[in-house]
Amino acid sequence: MPSLFDGASARIEAALEHIEISQDVAQRLAQPDAALKVSVPLRHDDGRLTVFSGYRVRYDSTLGPAKGGIRFHPDVNADEVSTLAFWMTMKCAVMGLPFGGGKGGVAVDPKQLSPAELERLSRAYIDQIADFIGPDSDIPAPDVNTNPRVMGWMADQYRIIARAHTPAVITGKPVEMGGSLGRTTATGDGAFHVLSTMMQRWERDAEGTTVAVQGFGNAGQRFAKLAADAGYKVVAVSDSSGGLYNADGLDVDAVTRIKNEQGSVSEAEGETLSNADLVTLDVDVLAPAALESVITADNADEVAAGVIVEIANGPIASEADRTLIDNGVVVLPDILANAGGVTVSYFEWVQNRQAWYWDADTVAERLESRMVDATRAVADRAEEDDVDLRTAAYIRALEKIEKATAATGTSEFFGRR
Numbered sequence: 001m002p003s004l005f006d007g008a009s010a011r012i013e014a015a016l017e018h019i020e021i022s023q024d025v026a027q028r029l030a031q032p033d034a035a036l037k038v039s040v041p042l043r044h045d046d047g048r049l050t051v052f053s054g055y056r057v058r059y060d061s062t063l064g065p066a067k068g069g070i071r072f073h074p075d076v077n078a079d080e081v082s083t084l085a086f087w088m089t090m091k092c093a094v095m096g097l098p099f100g101g102g103k104g105g106v107a108v109d110p111k112q113l114s115p116a117e118l119e120r121l122s123r124a125y126i127d128q129i130a131d132f133i134g135p136d137s138d139i140p141a142p143d144v145n146t147n148p149r150v151m152g153w154m155a156d157q158y159r160i161i162a163r164a165h166t167p168a169v170i171t172g173k174p175v176e177m178g179g180s181l182g183r184t185t186a187t188g189d190g191a192f193h194v195l196s197t198m199m200q201r202w203e204r205d206a207e208g209t210t211v212a213v214q215g216f217g218n219a220g221q222r223f224a225k226l227a228a229d230a231g232y233k234v235v236a237v238s239d240s241s242g243g244l245y246n247a248d249g250l251d252v253d254a255v256t257r258i259k260n261e262q263g264s265v266s267e268a269e270g271e272t273l274s275n276a277d278l279v280t281l282d283v284d285v286l287a288p289a290a291l292e293s294v295i296t297a298d299n300a301d302e303v304a305a306g307v308i309v310e311i312a313n314g315p316i317a318s319e320a321d322r323t324l325i326d327n328g329v330v331v332l333p334d335i336l337a338n339a340g341g342v343t344v345s346y347f348e349w350v351q352n353r354q355a356w357y358w359d360a361d362t363v364a365e366r367l368e369s370r371m372v373d374a375t376r377a378v379a380d381r382a383e384e385d386d387v388d389l390r391t392a393a394y395i396r397a398l399e400k401i402e403k404a405t406a407a408t409g410t411s412e413f414f415g416r417r
């Protein structure tokens, strides 16, 4: 079975069939710029010590400092973090952000930790990677199982180590610590803007369009709410403990309340369904918003949705691409569809550096405008080159990196720096 990273490289290969970029750049993008593996020691509340594995990868910094989230999950590993950092590189490029790509993580199940243990782990991780990150080199942010509170502890730990107030080193912080308004909702908001832009282009109505959302955390919850409020019929949602289905449409606000009070969507009113069944449900729009590779060569043929909004990073394994395309399934690719989060992270970084904070409407307007523009540019390119949207997004990202490399003149000097 190919590694996650091999699968990600296949998307570059697909784009390179349509454009020519220098071999130097293609080779450079075949592996990360720098990858750090650290031990993260945690003293538990009962006195035990556990040493977890932590990672931070700077994939590429051609367009600016590396940028990308930090994941706490038992399955985190070096291949996954590198792949996520690679996707961040493509995402920042396609969005026209002045960032390269990075990602980090700790192989831990945070649900097994007390709040005090989670804080010590977050601070210990920053102790180990502090020399590797910085507001001009590599800027972390939230991802799966991390949130503003975790970012707050991490930013505070960096401040203690640096002996300097450096809020721009981490984004997704609590607003009281220099976080941007609108960052918490940004990933779901951005995905919804991408879908709405395409629906307009297809001259399709939200009203009655059925939606299934896998993953009911930060990104999935917000997307489901926006969809329901706009008239889509959200018929299924799920989290790690299973899914919920109602053919007449779920009450998304009620499910959200129950999820947040009782920990699982399955506690709410409705039929239960498995995560595997949700992915192949007969809906118009499927929005995977949890983890990688939920659609693979094994189940791609059974996907019944006409449109997939990739809110998660890498929910479709590359070996499933051909089947989905042949079956007429339109994929709104992750490097565009989930870019709302990093876009508002960029806004946060700008605000931190200027110490000049924007109101919520300004953030929302600027996010919408960037998401709509990027979506139109990718859709136009897909039409021009007669390619699918993912390939068009990669083409645009690769061209941007190639042009920046050529402008610096360093492509001739790769290997001599």
Ligand SMILES: NC(=O)C1=CN([C@@H]2O[C@H](COP(=O)(O)OP(=O)(O)OC[C@H]3O[C@@H](n4cnc5c(N)ncnc54)[C@H](OP(=O)(O)O)[C@@H]3O)[C@@H](O)[C@H]2O)C=CC1
Residues within 6 Å of the ligand: 142, 143, 144, 145, 146, 187, 214, 215, 216, 217, 218, 219, 220, 238, 239, 240, 241, 263, 275, 289, 290, 291, 292, 311, 312, 313, 338, 339, 341, 342
């Ligand atoms: N946060 C951000 O800003 C961004 C996130 N993303 C991507 O979006 C995805 C979701 O991230 P985010 O919402 O932040 O993460 P959260 O941790 O907030 O939520 C993740 C959700 O996925 C669910 N989940 C975990 N494992 C499974 C599984 N095996 N089957 C079904 N559901 C599962 C979780 O269930 P439970 O609630 O039971 O734990 C939770 O509801 C990730 O791929 C992430 O990389 C992309 C761009 C930005």
Ligand SMILES: O=C(O)CCC(=O)C(=O)O
Residues within 6 Å of the ligand: 067, 068, 069, 070, 088, 091, 139, 140, 141, 142, 143, 171, 172, 313, 338, 339, 341, 342, 343, 345
């Ligand atoms: O906000 C950020 O900097 C990055 C968010 C992230 O990890 C992602 O887009 O996958």
